Amino acid sequence: MAVDFRGRVAIVTGAGGGPGRQHALALAARGAKVLVNDLGGAVDGSGGSVTAAQRVVDEIRAAGGEALANGASVTDFEAVQAMVQQAEDARGRVDVLVSNAGILRDKSFGKMDIADFRLVLDVHLMGAVHCCKALWPLMQRQKYGRIVLTTSSSGLYGNFGRANYGAAKMALVGLMQTLAIEGQKHDIRVNCLAPTAATRMTEALFPPDMLQAFGPEAVVPAMLVLAAEDAPTRTTLCAGAGAFEAANVTLTRGVHIGLDAQAPERLAAHLDAVRDRAGETVPGSGAEQGANEMRLVRGG
Template identity: 75%
Template sequence: MDLDFKGRVAIVTGAGGGLGRQHALALAARGAKVLVNDLGGSREGSGGSASAAETVVAEIRAAGGEALANAASVTDFAAVQAMVQQAVDAWGRVDILVNNAGILRDKSFAKMELDDFRLVLDVHLMGSVHCCKAVWPVMTAQQYGRILMTTSSSGLFGNFGQSNYGAAKMALVGLMQTLAIEGAKSNIRVNSLAPTAATRMTEGLMPEAVLAALKPEAVVPAMLVLCAEQAPTRRILCAGAGTFEAAHITLTQGAWVGIGPDAPEELLAQWDAVVDRVGDSVPDSGAAQGTNEVGLALAQFGH
């Protein structure tokens, strides 16, 4: 099965280095026209310069591809709208959005300033919201779209010192869940990628041998599959060092304990049954939780 992106237009945010650069290069190598967005700031989100994006554009052009540079901050919705318009003006459409831009402000929660919490949410979560909002009418009109959120194991499973980053990354999964449902009728497929890669964001955190295995390039196949014409939707794919896994938010079958005065004690008594993973499911939407709860309740009374 070919993963061909000829005729497709992609926007990749945070594509001036690391994982975003690899995403942009890979899409271009397979025929996509790529708008390379990067604010050119530091890992902490300070400063800015178009040179990072322009360097990647030069690489793509040198290899025979088509690319444009953009230095918008994803936190600025007007600038993001102009970025999408730049792609539409140049190439007539936007087929793929890879939300990759991000910053780190790591500290234990006790020591973290609220401004650092808010800024990380603003870049990762609202930055992705801005980009999705700006491409949504374009993708709806053309009845085609592929959107990729960059989530993280820190959001899915937690990581010391990353309460801000983890909260933002898990929020992106929630955004994906609903956008995938709302976009289905317009052939807009929305997925999330949780990469493990050695980039500027992870420098100094891991030994050399581990860093060598965790090349950003090793994550790229997951991005290509999740952004392809034959992409799934509402998937959380994890990737690193050439290994790929799927993560799921599941619902156990649960147990009915009623609403009597002793319900708290009964819940405690039935705790093991409530959390038993046997027969758990991946719901199609949030409504599945209520359906399960009401179904178990009605079953108690012979309905």
């Protein structure tokens, strides 16, 4: 079955270059009308110009597609609301959000300025929140929405020097978990994409012979599947160089050790059993942790 976006309207943030540009081009190539958002700033978030977004719009139009440019900062909720209104006024609806805008302020945690920590959270986490919040009422009215949030292996698994970035990226997984549950009755499906791609933010991390293989276009198939009409929901796909994996937050079966003065010592003694991954599950919601603990108390 073809992954088709004809008749759909998409917003892609941070789409002036890297994976965002590739996402916008791919959606347009498959029929979507795309609003290309990019602040046009440097990797660290400084500066800004709509030129980067307009260049991508020009590419889409040259290929026969339809696109609009927008230079809003995702950290500005009023500007994001105006961006959504721009797309709705022009196209009548918005079906897809690919939240991709981001910056880096890398340093080891001991040397990191708290302002740099907060700014990275503001762009990655609150930027996504602003976009989702501005679109949520529209998608509820439409009874249709597809949201792809850009997480990262730095959030899922950690990376040196990226405490701020990793915290923001893992927070997006938490945002996805609840929005997917709340959006289900309105057919709003929310997923995460963890890309491994050589971009201006990350190219220094790749050996020269891998730069081409890990081009940003290689993560696009995962985005298209997560944004499509028959997309899953509450799914985190990892992608790089044409390889794809799924990441999950799991729950082990656990052990009941009771509550008394020696409970900490018994827990320490049984920690390997508590962490044993045999029979682990992917809970459907946070309530399943409590349900599992009730099962253990009852001797199940």
